[in-house]
Amino acid sequence: MLLIKNLKVAIAGKRILDGINLEVKAGEVHAIMGPNGSGKSTLASALAGRDLYEVTHGSVKYLDEDLLEMNPEERAKKGLFLGFQYPVEIPGVSMVSFMKTAVNEQRTYQGKDPLSAGDFLKFMREKKELVEFDSQLTNRSVNEGFSGGEKKKNEIFQMALLQPRLAILDETDSGLDIDALKIVANGINTLKSKDNATIVITHYQRLLDYIVPDFVHVLYQGRIVKSSGRELALELEEKGYDWIKAEANGNGQ
């Protein structure tokens, strides 16, 4: 589904990603971990198409197409979803008009008829229940005045509405208390299927107690320095990142 080859990305001339290689197949859950500043969020944003991030080298194939050629909205319409680390507040734009526009853009792209206002509200109600999203929040402006936890739940709610093929969740667990974490994890698990894939970016292994990854990758200094099964996450939790850093620095230099 996703094939990243030797991807190098810079921000304002400064190289952040230094040759990422990663393959994600349908049905898989990948966890990307790593210390602060290792490039995890850069990878997520670059895949979603944020133009601040300049791809200087490498290729990314998504569903056998060149992902890097597409603008952000095309990527989204083809089923790529980014769950933001810091969801953006958009004062005045209601959740309903925001998501109705998004869902109908996608439907039109897929050759389906746009949903009527009534049908959309019904669809929204179903998804709200599915991911346990507070029904009052959809009456407000996008993320405006939402708590940290509500914003993250809103990301999962949007994911439920858009039903992505590939979801990249950037530190969706940060700032969540344990109950909210369970709800978010539960939402992600509910939306999982054999046809879609998930990349979970996280600092802590805590989230991985609820979302069981097939692969765990450690990102350090813009590279994936270690990949393994879920046991790697437990090892990181216990020993921290220092041994990985030492290993990477030792190997690299």
Place this chain on the structure above:
Amino acid sequence: MSTNQEYIELFKEKEGILDKASPSFMSEIRHDAMENFSKTGIPDKKSELYKYTSLQKIFEPQYSMLFQPSKVDFKVEDIFSCDVPNLSTRLEVILNGFYLKEKVSLRKLDNGIIIGSLAEAQKKYPSLVKEHFNKYAGSGSDGLVSLNTAFALDGLFIYVPKGQSLGDALQVVNLPMTGIDTLLHYRNLFIMEDNSSAEIVVCDHTLSPFRFLTNSVTEIYAGPGARFNYSRVQNEHLNSNLLTNMFIHQEKDSQVKSNTVTLHGGTIRNNTNVLLNAEGCDSQVYGLSLADRTQHIDNYVNIDHAKPNCTSTQLFKGILDDQATGVFNGRILVRPDAQKTLAYQTNNNILMSDEAKMKSKPQLEIYADDVRCSHGATTGQLDENALFYMQSRGIPRKEARLLMLYAFAHEVIDKIEVVPLKDRINDLVNKRLRGELSRCNNCSMACGDLPLPK
């Protein structure tokens, strides 16, 4: 000869016609106004109030002036559909500054409400008109107002007696339509007696492609407990310049709301002057301007808190594209006596291009010590993070921009209380932002093909 001198000469030449058209009490008022004008002239850029809007430039071309109503051999309704149709059963039309009569030029309803031509009201109800005319606009020394007082022959007159309500919103359309570049003056007087209420929707349009300069004055008297809602849509072509001067006088516990949506036009300057002359008054002044190309939109608001326990709110928003320029100057004056004043002012602007410019000038003068006043002004671009957020959900960038601009504008539109009008303006703003609102075809006929008034 300077432009000012030209108008002074023109007044001398036309004084006879002007005197004949109005009852005798008007002669002195006109004469005094011209006296004042000869001292002040048209405000120039040295005047602090017109620093950012050059009136000289828009007064420069040669304009003709009309001293009698235009004759039309068609029904305006047949060729013209206002952008805001079907609000009320009757549309009041001010054609080239004159009240366009259908059967009569002044109607008195069973409940005592009087609606119609100001010129006619001056003749029929001189004492009523005299009590208010030029009492609220006259005190200032603004040359534009003097020029209007000297030359304006007609306009709309509304009188709502004690405790009466006008009912459905009354719709008024100001229509310049001549075959030559024209300077228009019209004068409105709205008298709202104790505990009366009225809702007025004013649309400014043009029906022919010539250069127009409209210099209007509207005086509003809101008696004790009166409620008055004034909504205005300005949609004219690029060669049409508008100078509007509104004077609102409020008495005890009255409430006046004004909402101006500027969709299109050349140079537009809206002056809103509010005097809160007794306790318990509430004033709300809102404005939304959408400007592109070389348009220039200048909103000036002056709220005079003369008495204690009054509230005022100003909210003005602007979206400027291309080389458009905008100005907001909001003044709040709290006089020493006006304790417990609550006065708020907000001005937010979005610049869509590198060349668009906005000048925002809050001006608070507070001479009382127990008041709550605030002001805030922002000018910026659309939030890139928000745009990307929407794109990442599959919303095209263009659509995302529209959603955000629309959301930005919505706060002002939301203040409009007449639901059909609100819906209509929502639609117009939406179209305007999409670039679908044609520059000047709010008439069913193409501009220029019209039978021009003789």
